[in-house]
Amino acid sequence: MSATIDNAVKQDAPDLEAQNKMAVHALILLLITFILGTLCLQGFNLVFTNIGNDVGAPEQAALITSLPSIVLGIVCFIYGSLGDFVSLKKLIVFGLVTLFVGSLFGFIANFFFTKNLWTVIIARMLQTAGEQVSGSVYLVIATKYLKKELKVIFFGLFTAGYQISAAIGVFAAGLLTSIAWQYLFLIPAVTIVFLPFLLHLLPNHRGGSQHVDWVGFVIFGLASAFLSLFFSYNKWWMLGVCAALFVIFAVYINKADDPFITPAFFKNTRWLAGIMLIVLFYFTNYCVSPIFNSMGGALYDMDVTQVSQYIVWAFIVAAVFGTTSGWIVGKIGRTPAIVLASLFMMCGFVGSALCVNTNFTLLTVFACVFYAGCGLMYSPVVSTVLDTLPVDESGRGVGMNDLVMNVTASIGIAVFGAQLGATTLGGGSLIGATGPAAVYSNLLLIAAGVVALGLIWFIVFHKRIYAGESAQEQKTVDQPQEVLEVLDPVK
Structure with missing residues (x-):
């Protein structure tokens, strides 16, 4: 591991294998960093209602998840897009230092001083802005430096890492809530120790362009933020500001000399058709944990620790399917894998909706079915969308994927979360229930409809999404021996 990706890239063509091996070494460390950083996100997703009650702001508790999710979507886009322009080492330094500062601030402000909703939110926003750097850099490295047959493997490992961190985060949240939820802030602080190793491995060279279009980044980021804020606060003026900013952005990229993203990017109909898959499949991505946590308390008299002991198995199932998704896609192809994953997700939602009043073990089984679909979905969908773009736009593709995925999910949690304590959907349901049980059943059926x-x-x-690819390009080749050789640092 003494070489860097930079050195491997500069060597001759026969050293393409060396480039892949250096990329794999960096990806492993980035994946560990990503897992540790994501623990916080999933933990707070599970217990944000409990924290809202503890800080005396139960009606605003959803902001603990929705506002950091908005930040997550924006920094995902910025980090990924900057991968086409600036040194990945600089991104890592900024991200991990910000994560460390946010972790210490959140713990100290809420443990040693008066607990406050906004110190929680600010700390979570800082943590979120920092923690995503490892995920975005991981995807940029995988997209730019890995050969095609390895990409689907490492995309699968990425979502498996996400689900593993979700499982540990859910369990940790349940445990720490019974002690002091403030300790959740400290979990990702340890990632600072990975910084020297990542600085040694990551490439230092800039992208093809030496110009960074900060004006374009700011306009687009603000427009995305106001879009998400509208769904959190339901203030129409925010939607108006969002629309105005997107119009300004459209004018800007048509007039600017060197915008970070050109109008041609948005005229790519294959990419437009592909990105809609992320919009629809990931709209409910943040909703399952809070829905099940709320159901456990309202219908089964369970506390968050008990709920976490059940729901953690769903994340473990997702991790298993994420880890094996590369192999599955290699066997059946991306199209059948996407169809199968979506069917798993729908069955999980529908089954849960029909069994709301049975027992929590059965609900957990259907949660496992849903998360099996989530674990399987990420690799084929992300590789499908990124393959609609040329390699020199892969960083912006990664950034746009992450932006859409996280802003869509933040809108979803704002919409669904607002209904958890409401009675709008409580008048009746397919299972004949009324009140809270009807609310949960109807929400789960609506979620199934979005996946459908x-x-x-x-x-x-x-057919339009895959147009232009040859049959060989559309087929993901399963080459386990080659993968093992690349993963082996000794060879």
Whole structure:
């Protein structure tokens, strides 16, 4: 591990294998960093209602998740897009230092001083802005430096890492809530120790352009933020500001000499059709944990620790399917894998909706089915969308994927979370229940409907999405021996 990706890239063509090996070494460290950083996000997703009650702001508790999620979407986009322009080492330094500062601030402000909703939110926003750097850099490295047959493997490992961190985060949140939820802030602080190793491995060279279009980044980031804020606060003026900013952005990229993203990017109809899959399949991404946590308390008289002991198995299932998704895609192809994953997700939601009043063990089984679909979905969907773009736009593709995925999910949690304590959907349901049980059942059926729309979209447009790829390019080759050789640092 003494060489760097930079050195491998500068060598002759026969050293392409060396480039892949150096990339793998960096990806392993980035994945560990990502897992530790994501623990916080999943832990707070599970217990934000409990924290809201503890700080005396139960009606605003969803902001603990929704506002950091907005930040997450924006920094995902910025980090990924900057991968085409600036040194990845600089991104890592900024991200991990910000994560460390946010972790210490959140713990100290809420443990040693008066607990406050906004110190929690500010700390979570700082942590979120920092923790995502490892995820975005991971995806940029995997997209730019790995050969095609390895990409789907490492995309699968990435979502497996996410689900593993979710499982540990759920368990840790349940445990620490019974002690002091403030300790959740400290979990990702340890990632600072990985900084020297990542600085040694990551490439230092800039992207093809020496110009960083900060004006374009700011306009687009603000527009995305106001879009998410509208769904959190339901203030129409925010939607108006969002629309105005997107119009300004459209004018800007048509007039600017060297914008970070050109109008041609948004005229790529294959990419537009592909990105809609992420919009629809990931709209409910943050909703399952809070829905099950709320159901456990309202219908089964369970505390958050008890709920976490059940729901953690769903994340473990997701991690297993994420880890094996590369192999599965290699065997059946991306199209069948996307269809199968969406069917798992729908069955999980529908099954849960029909069994709300049975027992929590059965609900957990259906949660496992849903998360099996989530674990399987990420690798084929992300590789499908990124393959609609040329390699020199892969960083911006990664950034746009992450932006859409996280802003969509933050809108979803704002919409669904607002209904958890409401009675709008409590009048009746397919299972004959009323009140809270009807609310949960109807929410789960609505979530299934959103996934169904994603499947319908894919069936209608999949030929357009894959247009232009040869049959060989569309086929992901399963080469386990080659993968093992690349993963072996001794060879």
